[in-house]
Amino acid sequence: MEDGFDFARLAAEIGDRPRTASEFVQRALRAAILDGRIPPGTPLRQEALAAAFDVSRMPVREALRQLEAQALLDFTPHKGAVVAEISAQDQADTYLIRRALEPVAFAQSIPHLTRDDLDRAEDLISDMDREPDHGRLGELNRRFHMSLYARAGSPKLVRLVERQLIEHDRYLRFHLAMLGRDRMSQDDHIAMVKAAAGRDITAAISVLQRHIDVAAEDSARFFN
């Protein structure tokens, strides 16, 4: 294992082993790529992965194909898979897409949010305050945002937004490392829930847009 990364440890960290080995490998790799444990540019050797996960090369190959379709890997025929690079441009694009899509989802969702949805969102804000592990903050942040968009009634749009938030996780790491969690703008999160509870779409959207814009600016300043 001269890759410089300990794949074997990774295998143990997935709690509930899914029904298929392929999915197991896919999840473990995806999580490790998203939170930066496997750095961009790392070549992924099928044999090494198979040994680390204690499966044959076939489920590994299927997992790699799926991750490629999710733009987390670059695949070249007969050469293999490499963890996709991250870049300031890619990060900026992610914010651009979020800025275009999330307000639409939020606006559609607000009228249909239930008291339960809003409570859950507030719980997630508290969870974020308490969570010590930076790696898990990305997931909590994502679930917070998604809880506000859940009632948008546009499943495809919501799935796409979730996908962007997941890809955003690759950059959130840097954001947190450089700015600290006090800059995660929990104030914005609170304001968003409040506006949503009051069914004030205009106010909610405006907070969300500013939230994304500020994050984009912060990140752009510190990335590279």
Add this chain to the structure above:
Amino acid sequence: MEDGFDFARLAAEIGDRPRTASEFVQRALRAAILDGRIPPGTPLRQEALAAAFDVSRMPVREALRQLEAQALLDFTPHKGAVVAEISAQDQADTYLIRRALEPVAFAQSIPHLTRDDLDRAEDLISDMDREPDHGRLGELNRRFHMSLYARAGSPKLVRLVERQLIEHDRYLRFHLAMLGRDRMSQDDHIAMVKAAAGRDITAAISVLQRHIDVAAEDSARFFN
């Protein structure tokens, strides 16, 4: 082959056979799903596909995995792949996403469009007028739009837009069948190029938005 679909003919239709069998199968299936030759809900049996394409089941499996990640198939462990359903809701979502993303890409692109880009766009408009095959119209329409967004300088955004346009092809079929090509709004296409040539971003965006809105309304009325 009691599936009711002749996969064997499909195999012959891919001109330049790609380097890997997996990619070959993937392209053929994707094209057939997008233009409706394989209807939604069709179960895709690995063995049948392998026989039709004259390869083993393994490249078929890899192709299916990729198509699943592209949301063209629904995959259930130990049950297999089924062509993803289309629906009025899904179509509406596609327009919603396009409506949010394409104006951003267009606005960013306009200042950097070259004379060549604009000429190419105009050529594609003429091509659409001349193309007799409805199936190929989708590709031409997509290439027209993409030629206008090409200089946006946000590769990730542009890729995402292209993906939406590809998925839109699944519905364009119905659009054309019911409304005929005269309703493809070539006037809008011409107006978009003209506004882009004059670097009039406001006008260009407004035409594009109306273009998408009208298409969405037409489609919503006739689908189902």
Add this chain to the structure above:
DNA sequence: AATCTCAAGATTGGATCCAATCAACGATTG
């Protein structure tokens, strides 16, 4: 010294075989 050639090793792509799971159907039992 630089470049080209080509052979050996490494790595991926594909084929075949076996195991695990699911669906359908009939037998058994209350």
Add this chain to the structure above:
DNA sequence: CAATCGTTGATTGGATCCAATCTTGAGATT
């Protein structure tokens, strides 16, 4: 007669083996 439980065939998931391709490095050639 309805419901449940095996059993069997069909289908997918996974392992192993072979073929094709790429990479690397030593040696020859200029």
